[in-house]
Amino acid sequence: MPNIEIKQLGVKQQGRWILKDISLTIAPGEIVTLVGPNGCGKTTLVRALLGLMPISTGSISLPDDLSIGYMPQACHIDPTLPITVQRFLSLSGMPIDAALNKKLRIQRLLKQPMQVLSGGELQRVLMARALMRKPKLLVLDEPVQGVDVTGQAKLYDLITQARDELGCSVLMVSHDLHIVMAKTDKVICLNQHICCSGTPEAVQKDPAYINLFGTAAEKLAVYTHDHDHDHDGGEHV
């Protein structure tokens, strides 16, 4: 499968550039994490890649017939619409995958209405819907948002597993600036343009990264598998 290629991408809205001169490549099987302050254009970049918003300049080239699994940041379902988790999953057009549901610990939730799920449960259901399609590109917008530290560890494990099993590329927006998944191949630090990119270790030493996030975020804590892990990286940006 060829690479996913973004060249000189720019997105302009109401006369203001949200993103400018973004060029990046995602190789098959690669895990790419986007970090950056609020309003830096992370979600815009993801939405542009998914074809959910028009781009102003540059190009995005995706392999033909690329199946995409997308885990959106939010999923608000109108309270007037009765829908169980099972029915929600079936809207993907794929058969219910019992093994996947078990792995994500959502098999007990199948008969529950979508609207009563907790934050963490909803994230797992959205993840299931993204993975059911056996995607070649998995796009996750803040997948661990509202999930406790242990839950985060499990979700990150699942993302890595999905990559290993499906051989899919992963593009992830990181909610927490400090915590980046250990298995990330490439971190892209975004602030309207790409400030710096590289391995997590390289990015945290990059002057552009330090300059952007200041002393509050001098170190980019890379999530490792100690389950009693407790981050003390100071304030969130």
Added chain:
Amino acid sequence: MYNFLLLAFLAGVGFALVAAPLGSLVVWRRMAYFGDTLAHASLLGVALGFAFSILPMYFSVAIVCVVVALLLLLLEKQQAIARDSLLGILAHTSLALGIVVIALLPNFRADLYGYLFGDILAVSWQDIIVIYGLAVAVLALLAWNWQKLLAVTVHAELAKVEGISIQRQQLLFVLLLALSIAMAMKVLGVLLITAMLIIPPATARPWSKTPEKMVILALVFAILSVLVGLAASLYLDLPAGPAIVVASSVLFTGSWLSAR
């Protein structure tokens, strides 16, 4: 058996068949005013149909409804004015235009009561054939696209990433809604159409765990309202259209009170 009552019942059920799924979608998508707007626009269709009496009334009403629906889809693309304001503008403009056109026609006496409530007790077999013909077509298209329409309603962006065209489903939905309203206009009138789109699905909501169950229950409640309304009209000598609306409101209230 009174023949006119049987025909009225058949007409009500015919519209209920399409109103249950379409009305549920309207409720889920928070587009209640959209049905209202189309129903208002149909007066303009009636007036134009009379002015250029080349085509049957159904066609002129259908054409005006479809044009208004497409106009709304187009106008929605701009972001400066919100959807509900746009709907208000379109609804009142088309209603006023309808009244203006009627005033310009020397031989046309506008029956505003008939416009509001239709004339369900004057249904002909020909009306029944039109209603059921269209209902079958609308239901077939709905059934064929149900999964996609639902996916777009639940989460439009997720559906798009999964390969469903949001625009195509949106277009299909408003066209089906416009055609259904046009077909029911003469018989049911504005008030009954909007009431039958919104009230039965709202009545069904507390008892439904899946979208499909809500649609089926909405149909049951709609048919029940038609039966009760017509019975009230027969035995208490009430006007049939308003009686059906009141019956469905009573069901709605009962449903929510007993669900608590």
